[in-house]
Amino acid sequence: MPWYDNFFSGLVQEAWKAAQTDEQTELEADFLNDVLALQPGQRVLDVFCGYGRHAIELARLGYSVTGVDISTESILQLQKTAQREKLSIEALAGDFLTVPLASGFQGAYCMGNSFSFFPHDQMAVFLEKIAGSLTPGGYFVADTAMIAESVLPDFQERSWMQIGDITFLMENEYDARASCVTAHLTYLRNGQTEHRTSRHYIYTVAELHRLFQKTGLIVTEQFGNLDGSDFQLGDERLLLIARKSE
Template identity: 75%
Template sequence: MAWYDNFFSGLVQEAWKAAQTDEQTELECDFLNDILELQPGQRVLDVFCGHGRHALELARMGYAVTGVDISPESIEELQRAAEREDLPVEGHLGDFLTTSLGNDYEGAYCLGNSFSFFPHDQMLAFLRKIADHLVSGGQFVADTAMIAESVLPDFQERSWMQIGDITFLMENEYDLQESCINAQLTYLRNGQTLQRQAKHYVYTMAELQRLFSQAGFTVTEKYSNLDGSDFLLGDDRLLLIAQKNG
């Protein structure tokens, strides 16, 4: 069983949702709309879709979106919202690595910092599966805050965050042998305490580019922000754009 199989529920989900704003979602969807260069009606794959904040907004723009997530409560919320608005969104519950997908897609994305969940062999399989379900020339957008050039210059062993009425503590330990961050997460609210453990595998930019190449992609852009700023050492976010090879 993978560490993330039963991770996304309860306070974890509530904290994540509370940390996202409608403005942020709108800006990210505008970014995807510009980068993916799709026409209304074309098919988009949302990898680790969560409760569908991007999938639903892109469907409102006219795209047909398929979302995959391992959280039952997230997929249920996505499907309810799509049915309520009669939006062209299809939710698949399951582990992306083993979930069967249907049609080829003109574009795909993985936003929200779930991109770092896999060790090397699984990461390659993950990228190959995305490539296999993209049409030739299709674009994929990957979002991560766990690339080595972001994490290691100022590694944080302990940090606190207040998200609405939820207090969130992250305690990190870096595994040199695995190039992996083992995180102990604690969520506190009104006397309720929830603890979870997570793993984030850390890749250098060069490693990521080699993995994308092996999976059948060409990396075309590396941004640090939605405004298209180039990614530089120490930037806390990477938006990597890759195109499936013909």
């Protein structure tokens, strides 16, 4: 069973939702709308869609969106929103690596820092599935903050933050052999405490270029922000834009 199978529920979900602003979602949806180069009515795949903050915005623009997420709680919420607004969204609950998925998507994206869930062998399978879902020439956007050039120069063993009325504590361990950050997380609110453990696998930008290329996804751009600036050492975020080979 993968670590993320039962991770996304309860205070974790509430803290994640509270941390995302409408402005951030709109900026990211505008970015996706630009770089995916889609036409209204075309099909786009949202990998690890969560409760659908990007899927909803893109569906409002006229795209047909399929979202996949392992959190049944999130998928049910997305289905209700899609039904209420009469949006063209198909929301599928399940592990992306194993859930049956159609092909013929003109674009795909993985936003929200879920891209780093997989060790090398599973990452190859993950990218192969995405590439197999795309039509030739279709674009894929990968968003991650867990990149070697971002994490390792200023690795933090402990941190905390306040998200609304939820206190979020994090203790990190780095395994150099596996290139993996294991985070022990504690969420606190009004006497309620929840503990979780997550694992994020760390890749260099060059490693991702090679993995993408092996699966038929050619990286065309690497941004350090939504403004299109080129990724530099120490940037907190990497946005990779790749095109499926013809």
